Amino acid sequence: MAAGKEIRTKITSIQSTQKITSAMEMVAASKMRRAQDRMEVGKPYAQRMRAVVGHIANSTPEYRHAYMQEREVKRAGYIIVSTDRGLCGGLNINLFKSAIASMRDLQDSGVEIELCLVGAKAGGFFASVGGNVTATVKDLGEEPSLGDLIGGVKSMLDAYTEGRIDALYLAGNEFVNTMTQSPTVEQLLPLKAEQNESLSHHWDYLYEPDARELLDALMVRYIESLVYQAVVENGACEQAARMIAMKNATDNAGELIEDLQLVYNKARQAAITQELAEIVGGAAAIG
C-alpha cells in the first residue's frame, strides 16, 4: 500500500490548500463590498468635478491654464494604478499589457515615457521590464487616503508644468461588475473639451478671486480626485478579481481531490484483489 499512502498525503495537503483558498475567497467577498461602497461614495464628487472642468474647457477664458493647452508631445507621463498584493488572477498583468500597448504606440512615434507607479505590483513589474520611473507610491492598504497619493501625483503635475512631460495618462482597472474588470487608459492632460452644443457660444465665468489662482487650485484638485477615484476603483477590482481567482482555485482543488480519491480507491481495490488472489493461490497450492 505504498502508493496508497502517498496519494492520501497528497489529498490531505490539497484539502488544506482548499481550506485556505476558500477562506481567502470569503475574506475577499466581504472586503469587496466595502471597497465597492467606497467607490460609489466618491462618484458624485468626481462626476460633478468632471462636469465643472468640462464647462471650463468649453468656455473662452481670459486665462488659459497650462493644463488646457495642447502642445507637441515629446515626452509623456503615465500614472499606473496597480494592486499591492498578488493572488488576484490576471488583473495586474492585463492592465500592464494594455498600458504597454498604449505606450508602444507613442514610443513608435518617438515619444519618451515617464512612469508614476501606484501599488507594489507595478513597481515589481516595471523594474523587470524596464522603464523610466519618476515616482512610486505603495502600501496604500484597504482604505487609500488622498494624502498618500498627493506626493506621486504632484511629481507628475510638476513635471507637466515644468515641461518635462507634454501629456499625462492614467491607467487603471474599471469595475464593470464582479465578474468583469476591464483595463482602461485615459488621457488626463491636456484636458480634452467635451463637445457641448448648448455652450458653443463665447462666454466666460466671473472668477473670484482671479482666474489664475482659482484655476490652479481647481485643476490640481481635479486631477487628484480622478487619481483617487481610480485607486479606489482599482481596490474594488482587486477584491473582486481575488474573489473569483480564489473561487476557481477552490473548485480546482475540489476536482483534484475527487480525481485523486478515485485513483486511491482503484489502487486500494487492486491491492485487495491481488492479496485475495495470492491467498486463494496459496491455499490451492497447499491443498
Next chain:
Amino acid sequence: MAMTLQCDIVSAETQIYSGLVELLVATGIEGELGVCHGHAALLTRLIPGPIRLVEPTGEEHVYYASGGFLEVQGDVVTVLADTAVRADDIDEAAAETARQNAEEALANQQGEIDYGLASAQLAEATAQLSALRKLKNRAGRG
C-alpha cells in the same frame, strides 16, 4: 412658477444635497454671496463657513462646508466642498472646545506651535459655530 435653480452639494465623501432651490447663500473667499435664478456664470473658492439654502416651499437648510469651490453655470449651482455636513450634525460642544483650544494655542505661542495650523483650526471652528448660530436664529424666528 417660482424662479428656481438646480443645486448640488457634493463632498469628496458623499452627495449631500441635490434639489431645486430659490436662493443659495455661501461664504466665498471675497465675502458672502447669494445665488438666485439667472445668476451669471461664476466660479469661486469657498472658505470654511455655512451654506444656506431656501427651497421653493420656503423651507431653509443650513450646511457647513470646510472650503471648496462653487460653480454657477446656467441654472445649475454646484458646490464642490472639501467636507460638508448638515449644520444639525455639528456637535456644538466639540466645536466650542476646538475653538477655545485653537485660541489658547494662538495666545500662548511658544515657538513650537504651528501658527498656520492653529489659525486654520480657529477659522474652521468659528465657521462651524457660525453655521450653528444661523440655524438656531432661524429656529428662534420660526
